Amino acid sequence: MEVVIAPAEELAKLAADTIEAKLRENPAAVLGLATGSSPLKVYDELARRHAEDGLSFAEAKAFMLDEYVGIDADHPERYRNVIETEIASRVDFAPGAVNxxxxxxxxxxxxxxxxxxxxxxxxGVDVQLLGIGTDGHIAFNEPGSSLASRTRIKTLTAQTREDNARFFEDDLDQVPQHCLTQGLATIMSAKHLVLLATGKGKAEAVHQLVEGPISAMWPGTIMQMHPHATVLVDEAAASRLQLGQYYRQTFASKPEWQGL
Structure with missing residues (x-):
């Protein structure tokens, strides 16, 4: 697992660099798209590169991590609509390419x-974008999720629903209680995992993710078993890392040709 500590704007560019490199290498690459606040700057950067540099998604496919159950098809917080707004409509994905x-x-x-x-x-997914919840969930794999899980229905924890209430006018009653989510084993099948986390509220989850024991209580820790996992965090999210200085040193001395 590689840990990069940098300002949020730089993290977004690094993630976009990874996706661009994959698309340049293989225009028909399969991308994994995440919702939430973590990837928004990445989507802004990819949309800019599409508009200004000709980065094309025309042959690519994409798969979303998760979706609420029972939310109206036209609801702005339905994840399919969020992805359409934040990235799909801003680049040149072919019709039906985003699933x-x-x-x-x-x-x-x-x-x-x-x-x-x-x-x-x-x-399979070539590059999977991820965020992490304050309780350590990735996608909607809440604490206690099987490390061998596949796509399935899940009940959201009270903490996740409270965290997401800001997207529903701060009205907890509007937040769905169930979702469909890729499982941890599904996510682990992607070839490259790129997780972004910013803000002090994510510090403990990041600490557990990177330096804690692998445990269903902190589902993201399964990423420690992945052969190509990248964790992009700002200073606040990195504030609990015990080996923070080592991660900085390692990235600073990394050969430029290597990429993430």
């Missing part, structure tokens, strides 16, 4: 199985 779990399906179990098959049929 997400179907939180409105009549048979949610079948929808989850279909989603797993769709990812596999696409050849």
């Amino acid at each position: 997400g779990p179907d939180g409105l399906a009549e048979d949610l179990v079948a929808a989850c199985a279909d989603y797993e098959r769709a990812i596999e049929s696409a050849g």
Whole structure:
């Protein structure tokens, strides 16, 4: 696991560099898209590069991490709509290239199985963007999630619903209680994981993610087992890291050609 500590703007550029490099190498790459506040600067940077530098997504495919269950199709906080607003409509993805779990399906179990098959049929995710919750969840894999889990329905914790209430007019009653989410094993099947975290509120989760024991109580810790995982954090989110100075030294001395 590589840890990079830098200002948020620089972190966004590093993540965008990784996605751009993959698309330049393979225009038909498969990208994993996350919602929440963590990837927004990355999407802004990718949209800028598309508009100004001709970065194309025309042959690429994308898969979302998760989706609320039962939220209206036109609700602005439905994750499919969020992704459309934040990135898909700002670049040149082909129609139907961006996929997400179907939180409105009549048979949610079948929808989850279909989603797993769709990812596999696409050849798997090449670069997966991730954020992390204050309780250590990645995607909607809440504390206690099986480390071998696949896409499934989950019940959101009170903490996650409280954290997400800001997207629902600070009205907790509007926040859905259930979601469909890629499982931890599904996420771990991606070839490169790129997690972004900023702010002091994420400091303990980042500390556990990077330096704590692997545990279902901190689901993100499974990333320690991934052969190519990158954790991008600002100074505040890195404030609990015991080996912070070592991570800075390692990145500063890294060969430029190596990338993330």
